[in-house]
Amino acid sequence: MGIASFILGIISLVVFIAAIIVSTTFIMDHITLNGNSNTIRTDIEEQLKDANDVIPLIVAFLMMLTSFGCGVVGLILGIVGACSKGKHKAFPIIGIVLNALLPVGFVTLFLLGIALSGTS
Template identity: 30%
Template sequence: MDSHNSHDSQQQTIVESEHYNSTMSFQSPIELKHSGPGIASFIISLVSLLGYIAIVAIAGALIGPYLEPNGNGFIGSPSREMVTNLGTLGIVVIVFLLSNLIGVILGIIGAALKNRKKVFAIIGLIMNSIVLVVLIAFFVISIISATTIT
């Protein structure tokens, strides 16, 4: 009987040690940080999208007074100030396009970093790429249509 109690206490000790080992060997998952270049790419894409929206609104406000009420074209020749302002908007569009290109590069870098979350890098890469492709296609279509109209 004494050996039976000894055997029970050994089993209890083994069970307790297994419980202790199982609770001590549990490791919490590693918490990954977001990649800095990925966050920068995402922010660049948001800022540029808002910038493009503002540019379209400003260009519409600049051209609006020169359009005929029935929509058939311009009332008269645009002022020098309006042409200068539209030129400035064109330069701002080019700056935003360059920032989108930088955003694509940062998105690629952020997605390539190891031990970092890639969510913002991928979203920024996709958004910047889409904006670049759409605007480049818009410019190509505009140039083709401008050269074919005589």
């Protein structure tokens, strides 16, 4: 279970990084550097009226959800592996650390976004 947790942790991190690259590339292709945030928003809304134009963002969102799911499953497997008796604990502990990065990061970014949206 510890090795499975470790592998799921690596997979979830790789998929999350790929999702960030896909979404960032898509956004940077559609943003011009002139204008303020309101004009940028209206320009993007005009460019993306067709649903097929936002498929890369949908794919990136699904990749992030998959990454989150793998992280949660890997975290559970790591905890079960660390609690089992008579086994080596190295892989379960590494799996717990790797798999805890994404859920904790998601929650932290979510709370940070809520806190910053209240200040503007």
